[in-house]
Amino acid sequence: MARNSEKNLAGLNRLWLKEQADKNKKASRPPLGSLKTAAEVRRWIPSIKAEIELCLRHLSGVRNYPEYKIKEFQQRLERLENEHKLFCAKCQKLDPVRASIAEPGKPHAYISKRKLAQMVSLFAFFFFFFSF
Numbered sequence: 001m002a003r004n005s006e007k008n009l010a011g012l013n014r015l016w017l018k019e020q021a022d023k024n025k026k027a028s029r030p031p032l033g034s035l036k037t038a039a040e041v042r043r044w045i046p047s048i049k050a051e052i053e054l055c056l057r058h059l060s061g062v063r064n065y066p067e068y069k070i071k072e073f074q075q076r077l078e079r080l081e082n083e084h085k086l087f088c089a090k091c092q093k094l095d096p097v098r099a100s101i102a103e104p105g106k107p108h109a110y111i112s113k114r115k116l117a118q119m120v121s122l123f124a125f126f127f128f129f130f131s132f
Contacts, residue, residue, distance in 0.1 A: 032086055038095035041087055048084045055080065 029048070035041045055077040059070065097120055111119075 032083075032090060035090070038091050041091045041094065045084065045087050045091070048080055048087060052077065052080045052084065 029044050032041075035044075055073050058065070058073050059077065063070070065073075
């Protein structure tokens, strides 16, 4: 009798551990086409940046990796940089008011925060004024 109760508790423990693992599992990034709002797109940009930094750390750290592994990291880094640019471009397209100065990777002149805030408020005014 005691053996059966131990088996039941082990089964419950396994179920509980599986639920905890599912909670802690990171959500995979959805395809860009399925994201419809700027907030949804902005939510995933930090995770892309974190992955880029991880790849850069792997590439710039101690080179104990074989050539094929280094090439794999470089390809992954290129793919992530391209994905970051696409996410930023879609974010700018969906919400041009809150968008940054320019797309990442493209050169741009320095604009002070005050001037940028004035430009955004002016844009918002015209958007509001001409929307009626």
